Amino acid sequence: MSVAAPTTPAAADRPAAPDARAATKRLRAPLLVALAALALALYVTSGLWSNPYRHAVADNVGDQAFFEWVLAYGVHLLQHGGDPFFTDLLNAPDGVNLAANTSITVYAILFAPLTMLAGPQITFVTILTLNLAGSAFAWYLFLCRWVTPNRVAAAVGGLFAGFAPGFISHANGHLNWTSGWIAPLVLWQLLRMRDQRHWIRGGLILGVVLAVSFSIAAEGLFFTALAGGVFVITWALAKPNRAEARKLLPRFLGALGLTAVVAGALLAYPLYMHFAGPQTFKGTGFNQRHYSEDIASFFAFADRSIAAGLGLGSDLAPNPTEETSFFGLPLMVLMIGALVALWRRADEARRATLRALIVVGAVFFVVALGPRLRLLDTELPIPLPYALLQKLPLFDAALPLRFALVLVGVFAVVLALIIDRLYASAHKKALVAALVLALVPIYPLPLLYRERAAEPTFISSGAWKDYTSDGGVISALPFAINVAADGQRWQAYTMARGGGEFRIPDGYFLGPDVQGKEGKGRIGAVPRATDWLFLRAALYGYIADLDNWDRASARADFQRWGITAVYLPDGEITGPEGPLFRQAVETTATDLLGKPEHVDDALVWRIRPGVDPIDR
Known part of the structure; x- marks a missing residue:
């Protein structure tokens, strides 16, 4: 606006135009990532969308049937009332403890209007699609806020996290495990507690987030909490961070205590039902030794990937729904090289953060291997740490190989960091080539589907x-x-x-x-x-x-x-x-x-x- 001559009222509004353009520009990148994530999710689930009433995921018809049942039970709860965590509609007359099953209660209630209108078949594929897209977008936002301001780096990391081989594998029927947006949301709230000014609000919000997340993916929430705890403790013990950690500790513990109170109050009945209610049980119905990672699977390619489509797949998972690692050799090499490059370029404070990230990855890598080492589909007489963990509460009900899903988040952060460091450097062409070589082979293929019997x-x-x-x-x-x-x-x-x-x-x-x-x-x-x-x-x-x-x-x-x-x-x-x-x-x-x-x-x-x- 000129200061040499008077302006009309209309001209007086002109200074706002640059701000509006800047705001539009800021929203453009998130909108493009959201649309890309949604398009990719629709592509992955396209076979189900082509005929949702007759098509089912080919590799896990039973789990899809269970989740459709739970979604229909949400309608029952709204129309007739009842216990969200126990029912005698199944297994008459004894009933079923839904708190001890993957009952996705929040989804069942939230999407009940859609279920009534279109049926649980439509609700199932809708949630599955939104889970995949929402997970990628949530990781994008997390990486933008806590890892790098580079939008390209955050987008690559976010899309990788949302559509990594392990989560595409779980898209074969699992509405709980495809809820990958829970991890960045919980970690976001955990890291916000570093702000001492709003520790009470932070504790309250995290408590609510934990309660909601528990009712959707309790096992995934357990893994996220463990990963967050390992990261925070490792970071706090690093020499450059000890003074800050001591200063933050009182209010951080206070916020966690408040979180425990809020989450405990909201989850008191579900937790009681889960651990002590009728029809509860110890452990799981699956053999933990069978559902452990083969160390070679980290370097193999998943069934629904471009590499497998070209004949480079493997048969190292218990079933196609549990290909929780399968990152492929090129990506594993890239991750190791990226960590070495980042470490060399980092100062002492940055190395403390990288060290915490590496510790999280190493811990969950080892735990995912289960109680005995497996190599090329052969169990070796070599005991591993999970042999000590498998009888502990919570661990006894987990499948070891699923701990490998935590590495998806670790790899997403490393991808964002290495792209941020090298994107504008002289090594840009080499970086792009490495990313193409590592990520294109694991690009997902649409889920397989097949016909199922029509309702009589x-x-x-x-x-x-x-x-x-x-x-x-x-x-x-x-x-x-x-x-x-x-x-x-x-x-x-x-x-x-x-x-x-x-x-x-x-x-x-x-x-x-x-x-x-x-x-x-x-x-x-x-x-x-x-x-x-x-x-x-x-x-x-x-x-x-x-x-x-x-x-x-x-x-x-x-x-x-x-x-x-x-x-x-x-x-x-x-x-x-x-x-x-x-x-x-x-x-x-x-x-x-x-x-x-x-x-x-x-x-x-x-x-x-x-x-x-x-x-x-």
Whole structure:
């Protein structure tokens, strides 16, 4: 604005234009990163979006069914009330401790309107897509605030963290583990406590963040807390930081104490249910030695990566959903070289930060290897630190290889730092070449998908109501379990629509291996003779030669479950790798229960209490 002549009112507003342009420029980079992250997330999940009602992740149909069930349970809670952390809709009559399962309670409630409107299938793929995009964007913001002002460096680091091989692997069905935005959010609030002026507010906010995060990804929150603790302690013990650490310590501990009070108050009931509630259990239903990292897997390529698509994949993970490392040899070499270069260029204070970062990476690398060293799919007689940790509380319920996911955050920070240091230097071309060589091979491919059985009209039309009362027990055949979860899915779709619900025996969940009391963890209910009879027919096509003992067992099982009908749709039965043996199930059911009724598109057998299955 000129000071030599008067201006009009309109001209007086002109000085604000540069500020508006600057604000627009500041928002441009975050907006571009957010759009890039969302586009990449849609690309990864495109197979599910192409037909969300019939497509399921090919490598983990059971987990998708479980999370769709939990999302539908959110609708049930809003419409009918109930306990968010315990239900008898599954595993009737004993019920399921949802606090001890990955029950994503916050998501279930927050997205309940979408679930009611479009069904849990749409909600599932929506959350999965937003998780991937949101994780990349959250890491971008974190890196911009705490690591580097270089937007390009932060964008590369953020997109790597959101779409690293380990998280693309967990996108095969896991809404909890793809919530990678939790780690940068928690760490952001932890680092803010360095500001002594707002320690009370910081403690309160972190307490709320922890409570929300616990209800979405408790195991991931545990890992994040451990990583944050290791980093802060290592940083504080470094010589250049000791004086500052002593000064910060009183209020920092006070803020953490306030965090504990807030989080403890909000999580008192969920924590009680998790550790001491009905149907709780010790450990997990999975073998920790089996779910440990093979040291070679850090240098291998994941199944859904460009390198694997070109034939450079490997088979070093327990299953395609647990490829938690698989960074590839070029990226591992780049990380080591970058740390060496950063260390040489760093002053004493910067080295203290790098040292803390290296310690976090080393600790979680070793822990992820599990109780015994594995090399090229062979377990060696070499014990590792996790052999001492695996019986401790929390560690006993974790899968060791998942600790490797912490290295994703460590690598994202290193990527941002090395790009920031070398982007404007004479080494720019070499840096770009190294980044291309390291990151292009692990660029994600879309998730594999396949068809799953459609919901039968017998369920969607409400015809099932003629065979049980509201809240009664009926079941598809075979009884629901992780490898045959159709019955649990169809119950979920009924819950999402409202207007009446039924309970089911069995189901896919984690529970105790001893009926009615705390035991070790297992997948699903304690097996009974009758559910195994039908599952065996479905999985293997085995038709048993039934006798009076089988019929007496079935009568006792039906009475215990309080079941009034079982049904078998005319279409296929979805299995873990393809359709199951439907005809064997029908033959077994007819031999056990007699001739069925044909209702809409399903065969239905009534179960009358106290009546022998053969007397029909």
